[in-house]
Amino acid sequence: MNKFDYHQLDDIIHSRIRLAIIAVLITVDDAEFNFLKEKVNTTDGNLSVHIRKLEEAGYVLVKKEFIDRKPKTVYSLSNKGKKAFEIYVEQLSKLIKK
């Protein structure tokens, strides 16, 4: 079996929860916290921590707005995040093809 140097993989994405967050965000224009929580199937605290990491890396954009006079936080994937995800998937695909 081919061994792959995992250091080549993006550390930010190479975590199940963060990968799931990005995979969900790639399918939508933007999403609310509760939608992400349901899709990723994790706790509020855990999701917050991982979203913050993605935000700090510039992969996720956070927008706070008022909808129906209620404050809502909406998350979307930045171009940098999309690119990083594409590269990550490409690296995994290459590994399988080897």
Place this chain on the structure above:
Amino acid sequence: MDEKTALDELQFIRKIIEDSKKTVLDDGIGYIFWGIIIVVGLFTTNILIISKVYFNYLWIWLIVIGIGWTYSIISSRRKKERLPRTFGQKLIHSVWISIGIGMTLLGLVGPAVGAYKGFFISPILSVLLGSAFFISGFIYDLKWVKLLSIGWWIGAVVMFIYPGMHSFIIMGSLMIFFQIIPGIILYRKYKREAKVQS
């Protein structure tokens, strides 16, 4: 990392993407609203015909459809702000927009130019509604929504074979049982799920 782990990782990504893409959140209010205004339109037209108040009934339907589309445009904008725009969400929106435009043309333009008699509007629209519910059920992944189409299509056949005043009652009943009540069920489901999520 080895090939198996990479494959697992890719499968995990695919599963998440597929699940997210097909997510459709529908509060069902659109079905309820349109259903009610159509029933009101049918009832009003029926009463006017029975009372022998003759004028061009298309005016009633211009008002009804105008109200419906105004509601749909406003609601669509608000949904865009409130709900994640998944592929499923965009798909359901496209289905109902295209069917809605088709029904507006067939319901208003067709009879206005004398292409067919007014009594045939209901069965024609019933056929289209059956198709829309069938596709919607597939997108929602709800079998019972798909089955609603059978009711619409049977209703259409009956109204085609026996055109007449009773078409108003048949169409009104179809609206209540195959659109308004399902809309209420979808609304309750949506509220229940929203409660669980929050």
